[in-house]
Amino acid sequence: MNLLRAAATVSSYTLLSRVTGLIRDVLIARAFGAGSITDAFWVAFRIPNLLRRLFAEGAFAQAFVPILGETKSTRTTEEARVLLDRVASLLTFVLIGVTLVGIIAAPLVVSAMGSGLRGADRASDFDAAVWMTRVMFPYITCMSLVAFASGVLNTWRHFAVPAITPVLLNLSMIAASIFLAPRLETPIYALAIGVVIGGVAQLAVQFAALARLGLKPRISFRLKTAWADPTVKRIMRQMLPATVGVSVAQLSLLINTNIATWLAPGSVTWLSFADRLMEFPTALLGAALSTVLLPSLSQAHAAGRKEDYSALLDWGLRLTLLLGLPAGLGLALMSEGLVSTLFHYGAFNAADVAQTRMAVIAYAVGLLGLLAVKILAPGFYARQDIRTPVKIALAVLVATQCLNLIFVPYLHHAGLALSIGLGACINALALLTGLRRRGVYVPSKGWGTFFMKLLVALAVMGTALAGANTFIDWLAMQQHAWLRVGLLLAMVSGAGVVYFGVLFTLGFRPNQFKKGGTPLV
Known part of the structure; x- marks a missing residue:
């Protein structure tokens, strides 16, 4: 399979998901602005998202996909189906238990996630966050099983459905905000209901x-039989260190969200909207490449093709720099235009634009690190080496919190975003060093020339x-929404033309990335 075509397929469907997600957030910003009640929603929404990343997309995917790829390559289809039945059965019943505990313990969970909501003057915000947390907890079960299904479909090289289904969540929340919110005493509760409906649809x-x-x-109650399966036990053993590793990253998010609830009201919302803009490059490039690379790397490792393994990583890193560097620079330089055009309507005022813009710039500084981690970490996971990334993640957690101590007192919520980005850069550098020292990744020729061409194109762009x-006042055009949209699209398109035009002049050709220096996989 042509990996560039596969990555492009995932990216195109992911783009639709991110666009609908952006529309969703624009509607939320316009209707609710950035204040204490929206902070309560984003705190509540981050709880199931945190556990989804922990149990589903994180630890489970890292342990499950490489072993499933190995099973698919070395065993019969029927044996693979039996493994799927047993893993799904165990996963389902564990998730139901986690969901029930979460619903009961919602006040404790919200207190841990957003202790700043416990103040006497924010009692109503805390109660709202608890209510929405309880409503959204079943979303964890839905999305963990969705992650299971995505792992299977990606392993069988069916990338489109997993990439496009997140659109359903966004459409559900959009519908809830338009049609359900006006009918509720507390309108923002409609968003929580929309989340659950979207999870079921996916x-x-x-x-x-x-x-x-x-x-x-086929979900079965024969859990003892499933647990006794040697391959299932291997997955569980791999999940333990993977859970620790992902927990470290999610613990950092938990700490940062908690800190944000103690800052000015609206801080959690500003960070959430900035994070939405960052999800475009991280999902369109980082997540797409990670999705197509992990199964290919797993199969290359199972077949003992070391040179192909290294070439796959080299291809992913080059593509990450080619697209990630201009994305980060563009986000920083166009932050005011992006935030104004997308969110500066209704209850979302100029002050909110300024605060969100600061977070976008801070995130952009570490964008390359966030992207590179998604390429480099699968280099360990595909070899079923999860412990090394865990050790690195623990060190990065400490480093990130040290950075918070430095930046938050001066940059407030933007300091949290900057710490996350710089922590990701440290993480990526450590992962790269580990792969190089093990001889797993050997850079191909031409990196120096390639990087110099990128620098020239970036400088011109x-x-x-x-x-x-310097010629545009984005805030002054609040009443001319379509003019702002047109100008923003023109600038984005123009930046792309300038960047790739310079690269083309310097000798870059798109077909150099069709195979990425690797055999077709």
């Missing part, structure tokens, strides 16, 4: 896709954007 679509492939798992910005 699960239905993914399992329908598995059924078409004859891979839909940055100069053009900075010059264009």
Whole structure:
């Protein structure tokens, strides 16, 4: 399979998901602004998202996908189906238990996630966060099973359905904010209801896709038999260090969210909207490449193709720099235009734009690190080495919190974003060093020339954007939404033309990345 085409497929569907997610957030900003009640929603929404990343997309995916890829390559289809049945059965019952505990213990969970909401003057915000947390906890079960289905579909090289189903969550929340919110005494509760409906919809679509492939798992109560399966035990053993590793990253998010609840009201919301803008490059590039690389790396490792393994990582890193560097520079230089055009309406005022813009710039500083981690970490996971990334993640957690001590007193909520980005850069550098020392990744020739060409193109693009910005007052165009949209699209398109035009002049050709220096996988 042509990996560039596969990554482009995932990116195109992910783009649709991110666009609908952006529309969702624009509607939320316009209707609710950035204040204490929106902070309560984002705190509540981060709780199921945190556990989803921990149990599903994080630890489970890292342990499950490489072993499933190995099983697919070395065993019969029927043996693979039996493994799917047993893993799905265990996962389902564990998730139901976690969900029930979460619903009961919601006040404690919210206190841990957003202790700043416990103040006497924010009692109503705390109660709202608890209510929405309880409503959204079943979303964890849905999305963990969706992650299971996505792992299976990606391993069988069916990337489109897992990439496009997040659109359903966004559409559900959009519908809830438009049609349900006006009918509720507390309108923002509609968003929590929309989250659950969106989770159920994603699960239905993914399992329908598995059924078409004859891979839909048969949930069974024979949990002892499932637990006794040696391959299932291998997955569980791999999940333990993976859980620790992912927990470290999520603990950092928990700490940062908690800190944000103690800052000015609206801080959690400003960070959430800035994070939404960061999700465009991290999902379109980082997540897309990670999705297609992990199964390919796992199969290359199982077949003992060391040179192909290294070439796959080299291809991913080059593509990350090619697209990640201009994305980070563009986000920083166009931060005011992006935030104003997307959110500066209704209850979201100019002060909110300024605060969100600061967070966007801070995130942009560490964008390359955030992207590179998604390429380098699978280099360990595919070899079923999860302990090394865990050790690195523990060190990065300490480093991130030390950075918080330095930046937050001066930059407030933007300091939290900057610490996350710089921590990701430290993480990526440590992962790269580990792969190089093990001889797993050997850079191909031409990196120096490649990097110098990128620097020239970035300098020209940055100069053009900075010059264009001096002629535009984004805030003054609040009443001319479509004019702002047109100008923003023109600047983004123009920046892309300038960047790739300079690269083309310097000898870059797109077909150099079709195979990425690797055999077709």
